[in-house]
Amino acid sequence: MSILLREVTASDLPLFFEQQLDPEANHMAAFTTKDPADRPAFMERWNRLLTDDTIMKKTVLFEDRVAGHVMSFTAPWSDYLEVSFWLGKEFWGRGIATKALDLFLGCQTMRPLHARAAKDNHASIRVLEKCGFKHQGADRGFANARDREIDEVVLNLAPDGGSSSLPSTQSAARY
Numbered sequence: 001m002s003i004l005l006r007e008v009t010a011s012d013l014p015l016f017f018e019q020q021l022d023p024e025a026n027h028m029a030a031f032t033t034k035d036p037a038d039r040p041a042f043m044e045r046w047n048r049l050l051t052d053d054t055i056m057k058k059t060v061l062f063e064d065r066v067a068g069h070v071m072s073f074t075a076p077w078s079d080y081l082e083v084s085f086w087l088g089k090e091f092w093g094r095g096i097a098t099k100a101l102d103l104f105l106g107c108q109t110m111r112p113l114h115a116r117a118a119k120d121n122h123a124s125i126r127v128l129e130k131c132g133f134k135h136q137g138a139d140r141g142f143a144n145a146r147d148r149e150i151d152e153v154v155l156n157l158a159p160d161g162g163s164s165s166l167p168s169t170q171s172a173a174r175y
């Protein structure tokens, strides 16, 4: 099974757009943009990400196909370096996200790294746990994809494998 990371290119964006339209994926990720079908807004956001060198973003390749992406960014809601990931549905359930995040952690070596997931996003939480993230705390925020406030969990990967203090947050779209 070949899983590789490479830099994101503009030619990946139409596929990323299609991948983030999936309703089940939106429900899982929960803290999405208000309207994932808004293509101009998606393109504008991603074109901003592509020119921002403080954001590390990698395309996940599975058998040479674009399966999704992994990125790290300084979160405006916490000022902490956070990771996020998203795969097209056809690639779920094959260990791809776990391997991709593991590879990403070899590229993004800054620690601590934080991550957030809806409390019921068991797949995402499991991916993070398998890559060494520890549960750090809980939070609540407004989730656009659910149109209500929901519980979320905060995890982190500290330099020593322990967990660091919990950042305070505000509601915002995370993906």
Ligand SMILES: CC(C)(COP(=O)(O)OP(=O)(O)OC[C@H]1O[C@@H](n2cnc3c(N)ncnc32)[C@H](O)[C@@H]1OP(=O)(O)O)[C@@H](O)C(=O)NCCC(=O)NCCS
Residues within 6 Å of the ligand: 024, 025, 026, 028, 029, 084, 085, 086, 087, 088, 091, 092, 093, 094, 095, 096, 097, 098, 099, 116, 117, 118, 121, 122, 123, 124, 126, 127
């Ligand atoms: C979350 C996501 C990246 C997981 O990708 P994936 O490639 O299917 O994950 P993996 O195959 O590496 O699975 C990792 C673990 O999660 C478990 N898992 C996968 N889907 C699951 C589900 N729906 N419920 C519970 N556990 C699940 C797997 O069994 C595996 O654990 P195990 O090795 O102990 O059995 C993918 O579902 C996705 O992109 N979802 C939409 C976007 C999203 O939620 N992003 C994260 C936002 S925080």
